[in-house]
Amino acid sequence: MNGTCRAAETDPVARDLLQSVVDTARAIFGAAASSIFLLDREADELVFQAVSGEGEDFLVGMRFPAGRGIAGWVAGSGEPMVVDDLSQSAGFARDLAEKTAYVPNALMAAPLLGPDGVLGVLEVLDPAPQARASLGELDLLALFARQAATALAAVLERRAADAGQAAAARVLRDLDDAGRAAGLRALEAVRDLLAAH
Structure with a gap:
């Protein structure tokens, strides 16, 4: 499983973010349901990561082939789609x-x-007829999906940075006094080098 899917499954902030996206999308478009699939590139599958409305009690974690259906087409093409x-x-x-x-x-x-x-893909199922009546609404969904992807990327970057800091702290903690002092000097030198550029 690739990092995005794994992080979304294990990071409570990512899960809450994705759930708020589908809840909001469902409300904005007056839909029966909304869902987010994330692409698991290694398995070539789309994985339900958040669901609001119909199926919310059991769909999270369900997988489908990435090349099938409307969600598969959107994931493959990178283009939004509406089907009335x-x-x-x-x-x-x-x-x-x-x-x-x-x-x-x-x-x-x-x-x-x-x-x-x-x-991945943000889907809105059975949106209110007025919500799917114009390309403007599809543009709104695409914009909302772009904001959701940006927020998810920020959460995942924070998680990676936190993991890196925790790993560095573990390494420093496990060193003897002389090794810890040398490690801290090396980190300060790298920080000074980065600050100079």
């Missing part, structure tokens, strides 16, 4: 929707774009 009638959509993976115990009639989806590409 899923019964007429060749790209809709009805069999996957049936596994979630909720088959929507319409959906909007936007990619979560990070610095290294698509992190």
Whole structure:
């Protein structure tokens, strides 16, 4: 599992952030449900990381092939999409929707774009008809997804920095007095070097 999925599963701040995103998206668009899938590149799967509304009690952690369905297309293309009638959509993976115990009639989806590409997909299922009536609403969802991806990246960077500091502290703690003093001098030299540039 790649770092983004793993961190989102284990970091309480990341989990809370993603949950607030889907709760807010569901409210903004008057939808029956909203979800965030994160892309597990190693497994080539999309993983439900947060769900609001239909399926919120059991979908988190469920996985689907990354190349299937509307979410798969959005993850692969990096482009948002709205489908007003899923019964007429060749790209809709009805069999996957049936596994979630909720088959929507319409959906909007936007990619979560990070610095290294698509992190995942934000979906809004059965949004209110007025919410999916214009490209402006799809642009709003894409903007919201971009803000969510930026916030997630910030949380993950904080987590990585915290882990690095904790590792450095463990190393220093395990050294004898002479090694600790030498390590601290080395860190000060690196800090001085970075400050000079």
